[in-house]
Amino acid sequence: MPCEMQQRRWEHRYCNMWKSLVAAVALIAAIGSVHAASAVNKDAETRTLVVTEGGSKTDLALAGGETVEFCPNGCFVTLPNGDLEALTGSETVEISGGVARIK
């Protein structure tokens, strides 16, 4: 087992590992920053959002309890109560009790 090294040596070794770890974490953070907006339907019945993205309107039907990722580059959304909202692509739309909230 590599841990059965002499004290000095393993400290040195793990020190190097820490550096690589930090680099790896930074890399992951950089990769992970690709986001899309997500919509959560907390109601039991299906709710529909109308999403206008890239020149076309589509109905996004959310079954009860479903979470959907959509709109990576910004879009317009018609919420269930008829309000029109713009999204940049990093928000979460939460529907509960038929009312949508943007967080």
Place this chain on the structure above:
Amino acid sequence: MLFRLLRLILLLTLVVSAPLSFDAAAQGLGQAPAGLVADQQKIIQALTAKTDNFEKQIQQDAEEDSSLVDIRLQLEELSRQSLTSALAFRTRLGEINSRLEQLGPAPAAGQPPEPDIVSGERQALVSEKAEINAVISQAQSLSIRISGLIDKIGNMRSELFRNVLTKRYVLSDALSPQVFSDARDEFSNFYKAVSSWLSFAFKFKFQAILAATFVALGLALVLLVGGRRLFGRVFEADPANEDPSYLSRLSVAFWSTLLPTLAVGVFLASTVFFFNYYNVLRGDIGLFLNALAAVIGVVFCVNRLTNAALEPRLPNWRLIPVETGPARWLVRLTTAMAVVIGINYFLSVINDKMGSPLSLTIARSFGATIIVGVILILMAMLRPFKARDGSWRPWPAWLRYTAFALGLFTIIAALLGYIGLALFVSLQVVVTGTVLITAYIGFLSAQAIGEEGAFANTTVGRWLSSNSSYEDTALDQLGLVVSVAINVMIVLVFLPLILLMWGFQPGDIQAWAYKLATGINIGSVTISVTGILSGIVVFIIGYFLTRWFQGWLDGSVMARGKVDTGVRNSIRLAVGYAGVALAALVGISAAGIDLSSLALVAGALSLGIGFGLQNVVSNFVSGLILLAERPFKVGDWIVAGDVSGTVKKISVRATEIETFQRQSVILPNSNLINNAVGNWTHRNKLGRIDIKVGVAYGSDVKQVHAVLLEIARGHPMVLKNPEPFVLFSNFGPAALEFEIRVFLADVMNGNIVQNDIRFAVLERFSGEHIEIPSTPRAVVEAHKPKAWPTDDDKIEADFAEQEQIKAEAEAEKKRLAKSRKTKKPDPD
């Protein structure tokens, strides 16, 4: 090409910085509710007006590909702005909605009416909301319209591209003698422009030109000399080196291409810059000079690169293993190709600026494409390899035929009048070919790094081995990882590059990458590359954290706390298993695999697993019990069934025991738990050894007893307490039997003590005249075979053999004596 790249970079930066600007704008705008609607309406109107303009412009510039691309970029920006302006309403809409919620719904027909102030406020809020919605819907329709326009531009561009490729020119017109007079006119025009500029420059700006040139030259020299000083070691190919490693060849090729190219590039760029700075340039001369500089730079770079990769003078340093003669030809042909394409580009710039007739453009492109086609065919006809028997071998068939086909295609297309197509193909051949060759060299270097021991010899490897405690094997594995990473990187970099060259849009590639990263749905399962990768990375991080924690706990805390080795071992193992299990769980959930679905599967399978893996599970549980209960620890001398030896390692499934014959026995833990295990060194190493001694009937037993006790007491390793004891154990059939029983502090020394005591007993008994009888055995008469007739030779041979055996025995004894000195013998 350069402009396209620049545009791409611009687009990328825009895309990257876009989300930031969104947020900033949204925050700034959210604060002014009063005039908000009017403000945003104005903004959107302005955006609509701009869009109208662009729509008109699209119709006007329908033939210009570059301006279409510009318009497309600006339209994308407009679309983003419209989204931003719509974003400004979010806070206000939230406020209105929450206020409306507080006010509650309007009273129904039968209910008592509410106060006027409430209904008034509701009215106001509802109407404001309606206004806001109207503005946002304007923004929405604007963005839809812009998307439509962007699509239209895409269609127009592909139409334009198709037109370029399929347009057929009548060559008889273009290649008539008229062309020569046109060319002469054009050349004289160009000559006039240049010479008038030159005379102007020499008259009025001579000093400036000199200064600019010298400064540029100085900069380039500094770079070149400094670079040689810094990288001289890796820069020069050493002709004396018989077999340089692939990596050193690669680094020589890289640096000997990069540094001179950089120096020339700096020289050209700074010349143009200083000429601009001193206002030496005039009219179109600046454009010509730019084009010339670009052409010289590219030709130089291509020449350096091929020279470095093929090294016609130094066969040992060649990156691509072709023979010397063909290598020289390849360098010439590639340079010629670069020159032709460069001249074509330069002439096209001149044609553009001079407004020359179409026929000239066609003739120029025709010439260039035919030459490129011929060069391609020549390259295909080269026989670059030598077989074992000395005959020349051509390129691999697929490469040869592809090059033939491309060359022939270019020539035939040009001859038929499809100049646009021919030019496109020849340009693609050059550019894509360069990209592919670079990628190929990259693959080769990845392979070279992945080879055994190669990574340790690189600069990074040497630095690592001197600055860290990585072993050679670890470095080798690291080299393998690096080579895999380089391969992946090459695919990631060059695939999009080639796709871009072939006219795919960055947006498409981005969308593919996004889809690949976020997940592909197969049934109800989503497989996402980033998910799996992040899961693996999380697991690796967890694993190393566990290892680090284990090492720290064991090495720093428990060692300092003087914790017993057995306990240390148990705790370390337990911590290790718990940590790895935890890391695996976290990794699985980070990979996006739902643990609850796993639980379902586990529940269904647990019965089957319970039967099938009964033994493994029972061993596993036994191992946990061993760790907790610690009936023995590493280093103990145990006896389990037939196996007796030292415990080397306790793991969760089995325990490794080393017998005294140095045989490793892997004993399943359940055996150790279910059966009796003897441990000689459980609480302490104290142990008793018995030595049997027989004396002849008639001896003085009292004296014998006294002598034996004295011997036992006299030995330094024998404990005083418990006292040594001599047992008169039996009146045996041939002797009076005694037993010496002594206790030792370390039972591992048993053999030494037994030996010493037996020797001492014999010595004392012969001194005291006490006899040790040996049991008489029956004597069996054997029929001896007849002796061989006396043969001097045979006697001599036998004698020599005996001498040799004796000598060998002596040597063996000496050797044993030497090796024995350091070690004590094993107990049985």
